[in-house]
Amino acid sequence: MSLRLRLFLVILPPLLVVSVLLGLWRFEAAQRTSEELFDRSLLAAALAISRDVAISDGDALSPSARRFISDAGGGEIFYHVTGPGGYYVTGYAYPPRAAETTDADVPSYYLATYRGEEMRVLRMIENRTIDNLTGETVVTVWQRVSDRQAFARELALRAIVLMAGLMAALALVVWFGVQIGLRPLNDLQEAIRQRSPDDLGRIRRPVPKEVAGVVSTLNRLLGQVRDSIEVHQSFISDAAHQLRNPAAALLALAETLPDVRDEKERSARQAELIAAARVSARLANQLLSLERLRYDGTAPATRFDLNELVEDVCSGLAPQVLSREIDFALERAEATLDVEGDPVLLGEALSNLVENALRHGGNGMTRIKVSTGKRGAEAVITVRDDGVGIPLDKADIAFRRFSQLENGEGTGLGLAIVEQVMRRHHGGVKLEEVRTGTCISLRVPLVGNGQA
Structure with a gap:
């Protein structure tokens, strides 16, 4: 695996996890925001309906109230109004009922089912005078929960698309940014590749401080290799010099031995030849011992x-x-x-x-x-x-x-x-x-x- 891809995989996954968590948080925040906005719109619609009912004595809603109800961002708003004594004034019949008794002093919100659909309901009670009758006027407005959720999903989807775009842009920046950041290493690699096998000098090319330690270690290793090669070459030179004399002595004795006719002199020459061979054998064994001590540490x-x-x-x-x-x-x-x-x-x-x-x-x-x-x-x-x-x-x-x-x-x-x-x-x-x-x-x- 390349260093570029490794850095890419190290940087992007944490950012992706953070973006997913942010997306989940944004979705929940969008739901809460839509709930607050739509609840306020229900309250505004209830107040407008209550006002129009009081002004018109229950005859009709004003055009502005109708436009407000029909243009609500969260979908269609249904309403129902009963006057003093509980008689029907206006709106849709049979409003959703709350499962529990609500406080009459403040507007109350609850969830209920209306015609097989889940609804968000606001019930508001006020004292009004309608047709010379004074008493509690109940205004009930409700809205589909599915419309609210669709609006929340749309808000969250916009945020997710935006974050996805940012992540894609960030991925491109990281990918090409890492390539640019690794350019000094690529230049260093090319400089080392162009070196000859005999060039063990120090690397003097400027590099980022993050890899300066690697270059320093490499320079130290090159120095050790250079010293080891010099010692080895010196050893080979000395060994060749030391082996030359015994080899020459062996050759000289071996060449003169066939011409010797006297038995005593021949025996003496043979003894000298054997002694020279022993010296050469011992020298060779000692050289092998030195090399084994230098490199065989296992x-x-x-x-x-x-x-x-x-x-x-x-x-x-x-x-x-x-x-x-x-x-x-x-x-x-x-x-x-x-x-x-x-x-x-x-x-x-x-x-x-x-x-x-x-x-x-x-x-x-x-x-x-x-x-x-x-x-x-x-x-x-x-x-x-x-x-x-x-x-x-x-x-x-x-x-x-x-x-x-x-x-x-x-x-x-x-x-x-x-x-x-x-x-x-x-x-x-x-x-x-x-x-x-x-x-x-x-x-x-x-x-x-x-x-x-």
Whole structure:
């Protein structure tokens, strides 16, 4: 449904309801008005008849009274006059009688049936002298109710026709007025439609204040999309640069391998080829992990004991660490550390910290220690080594993608992945200050009974 039609349907129905209520009220008001007017005309006719009867001693009505009676707006007026003693003076025979006794001092109105039709009747009693007889003169005048109702309907119909015309005019005004009011939005739509897919700049076209918030939100969204695209393009550029060297190394080793005849040299070249392939595979896996962390936020959270996850990861890493003749220790917290999240991603974060220590700890490193604990409402994993260490003032560089503090083995993605994993779990990663080596802590919110 278009906005124009929606506004039309929102505005017109209430006005239509109001007009119907006004029409009903006008019909009732017309009925009351006609009743008052016709009752007054009956009273005027009765007074004119009473006057003429008194003047002419009951002989006849004056021409003006006859014209008044015949030209009454509410239809034909019937009359009946009796003089003192109740004898018939003039008018129609057998007037309608009231169902109840009326007050003789004031004119009385009532409804009665006359010749099968409902009538509105006025009965008026006055003291008059007719033919030397003095006494009560009764003047009765009546009129058809149907004539009155027809007159009231005509008044109401005129009012309804007038309101219908006004409603039709208002509907046209609203329909075309909404179109004119929505013209800035149509212009905005056309301006956006003409943009190229690469144009994510701010919308600067002036719009009504009612839609200024929508345009502001759209501008903010365009800015976020632009920033996201720039980050993604930067990531692709960095990834392509990082993949170029391992791919070139693999190609060079693969091209030279068929020409090697010496078995020892051939075995050495094969080992180098396998190592280069592992580096390329790990780099590809880390790139995929980063992309999954950026865009895959639909994985359901699992509740598990962080102690058990750390123990399983350390058991898998132990052969690799011990093969370097490095002491590898695990110190578990005594209490259960219940957390919610993705155990695979948290395990990968811990693996990256240990592997990062192995790659960059230096030849003098002799020990790697992993410990778990609790700080307030958070579970903490700490990985500490006695190797070269990372200066605190270079922590930002260490956690930046594709960044290395010094040239050497590695891709510069390990700590960046760790930071993304902890951000996904509403936790954090921190480079702790120690005298020697490196100490990095991971913080994850506790759930359930584990909270402080």
